[in-house]
Amino acid sequence: MEPGERIVIIKADGSLLVHRSTGYEPVNWMPGGNTFCSVQTKEQTLQIRVQRKRPAEAVNVIFDEIQFVASLILSDAGEFSLYASEEDMQKAVLLKPELLEERFKPIAYEKKVEPGFVDVYGEDKDGKFVVVEIKRRTAGKEAVMQLARYLEAVRGRTDREVRGILAAPGTGKDVLRTLAALGLEYKHLDPRKCAETITRVSTRKLADFLKGS
Amino acid sequence: MEPGERIVIIKADGSLLVHRSTGYEPVNWMPGGNTFCSVQTKEQTLQIRVQRKRPAEAVNVIFDEIQFVASLILSDAGEFSLYASEEDMQKAVLLKPELLEERFKPIAYEKKVEPGFVDVYGEDKDGKFVVVEIKRRTAGKEAVMQLARYLEAVRGRTDREVRGILAAPGTGKDVLRTLAALGLEYKHLDPRKCAETITRVSTRKLADFLKGS
DNA sequence: ACGTCGATCTCGAAC
DNA sequence: GTTCGAGGTCGACGT
Numbered sequence: 001m002e003p004g005e006r007i008v009i010i011k012a013d014g015s016l017l018v019h020r021s022t023g024y025e026p027v028n029w030m031p032g033g034n035t036f037c038s039v040q041t042k043e044q045t046l047q048i049r050v051q052r053k054r055p056a057e058a059v060n061v062i063f064d065e066i067q068f069v070a071s072l073i074l075s076d077a078g079e080f081s082l083y084a085s086e087e088d089m090q091k092a093v094l095l096k097p098e099l100l101e102e103r104f105k106p107i108a109y110e111k112k113v114e115p116g117f118v119d120v121y122g123e124d125k126d127g128k129f130v131v132v133e134i135k136r137r138t139a140g141k142e143a144v145m146q147l148a149r150y151l152e153a154v155r156g157r158t159d160r161e162v163r164g165i166l167a168a169p170g171t172g173k174d175v176l177r178t179l180a181a182l183g184l185e186y187k188h189l190d191p192r193k194c195a196e197t198i199t200r201v202s203t204r205k206l207a208d209f210l211k212g213s
Numbered sequence: 214m215e216p217g218e219r220i221v222i223i224k225a226d227g228s229l230l231v232h233r234s235t236g237y238e239p240v241n242w243m244p245g246g247n248t249f250c251s252v253q254t255k256e257q258t259l260q261i262r263v264q265r266k267r268p269a270e271a272v273n274v275i276f277d278e279i280q281f282v283a284s285l286i287l288s289d290a291g292e293f294s295l296y297a298s299e300e301d302m303q304k305a306v307l308l309k310p311e312l313l314e315e316r317f318k319p320i321a322y323e324k325k326v327e328p329g330f331v332d333v334y335g336e337d338k339d340g341k342f343v344v345v346e347i348k349r350r351t352a353g354k355e356a357v358m359q360l361a362r363y364l365e366a367v368r369g370r371t372d373r374e375v376r377g378i379l380a381a382p383g384t385g386k387d388v389l390r391t392l393a394a395l396g397l398e399y400k401h402l403d404p405r406k407c408a409e410t411i412t413r414v415s416t417r418k419l420a421d422f423l424k425g426s
Numbered sequence: 427a428c429g430t431c432g433a434t435c436t437c438g439a440a441c
Numbered sequence: 442g443t444t445c446g447a448g449g450t451c452g453a454c455g456t
Contacts, residue, residue, distance in 0.1 A: 002405075004289035007222065013235035021287035022226035024244045024451065031237045031436065057434075070281060074234035076217035137438085140447065172447080192215060237436055244451070270449075353454060385453080386432090430455080440445080 001028060008061055010037065012074075016050045016059055030059050086136045092194035093120055093134065093167070099197065100132065100167060100187055113153040128161045129154060135168035136191055143168065144178050151184070214241060221261075221274055223250065225287075229263045229272055243272045299332075299349045305407035306333055306347065306380070312410065313345065313380060313400055326366040342367060342375040349404055352381035357391050364397070
């Protein structure tokens with residue numbers, strides 16, 4: 001790679017990004033994860049080497065000149081939202097059924113039906129059965145199909161009316177249309193609110209970050 | 214998007230990158246190009262808005278707190294290669310035919326033949342005619358086809374042997390194979406060297422950058 | 427201008 | 442672990 005003035009970012013997970021003055025994509029990079037980073041000075045240059053095992057490859061960055069350096073530790077709320085796993089969201093719905101809808105009564109979770117396990121299974125205010133499929137993040141078509149299969153299985157075992165609800169922080173393209181076409185419903189479910197429901201600790205910490213240290 | 218400590222980069226082309234402390238991908242972004250950027254302060258926050266027309270969308274960045282700011286102008290060799298337009302590269306080959314090959318003698322440029330205009334037209338050291346197609350960046354299949362058409366046209370007007378040369382800084386996938394299959398040749402032509410040939414000014418500047426100010 | 431396709435794709439989730 | 446599908450994919454190429 002030819003020399004030029006660049007912005008180099010080394011992240012906490014070992015990711016390396018080399019950016020030019022234009023363009024969305026980095027001109028060179030190394031994804032985070034199984035990376036090993038080493039630094040040395042050599043003939044008036046600073047050399048940084050980042051390598052990984054699989055695939056076996058390495059990126060060497062050679063600094064002839066350094067305009068400025070900054071070292072930061074970023075405290076990011078996003079890392080906390082990782083704490084809201086699909087399991088946490090399930091627990092949250094069980095603890096606070098109104099997150100899903102008013103007067104919803106959970107009956108079972110991880111209930112075995114033919115194709116697999118239903119995330120949450122319950123009863124709505126009118127006594128209709130409700131099958132809930134929960135996704136941690138944007139739900140795609142496969143989530144819809146999963147829900148549809150479970151719904152089919154449950155309907156085969158009862159004469160009562162059965163509703164199917166897909167609960168996720170968002171939906172992919174066409175998912176809402178597909179749901180409507182199959183007579184299914186969508187409910188927005190925020191992973192962060194779910195996390196707050198099962199533990200208040202992380203909220204407190206988040207507030208600290210916003211006020212600054 | 215939930216708040217957290219981030220690294221925000223606004224590039225010269227209007228690209229916006231918002232990075233977290235981990236991962237290759239930006240957590241939010243706006244590609245460069247048709248973007249319009251505005252800044253305002255509001256209720257103790259700094260707000261940056263970047264929007265584009267097609268697709269119609271915008272990204273708002275709200276700073277509750279700023280750890281540090283840096284404004285840089287990056288002088289990158291890549292930008293200099295922009296200064297070497299296809300026309301410049303053509304001039305460079307005319308001024309310094311050895312950029313293409315030893316003892317190449319240009320006869321005409323932008324010469325009209327049936328399908329359009331041949332970039333450079335000349336004669337090699339053995340007296341064979343040479344048709345040159347120049348591309349300022351990575352040449353794709355369409356460049357090969359263009360060259361092939363011109364070559365066909367020229368061959369129809371002479372009994373002398375005619376060579377076809379594609380000159381570019383690089384080639385796309387399969388282009389070299391296609392060239393070989395059609396009996397055409399490829400010559401690496403560096404836009405930067407072409408730019409240096411037609412004017413020494415930029416070279417001097419680049420050298421300054423590398424040595425530091 | 428709009429679709430299709432490749433990428434050092436990256437990034438998860440399912441299996 | 443490996444494979445598979447999605448992405449606001451981005452960019453390049455073809456029509």
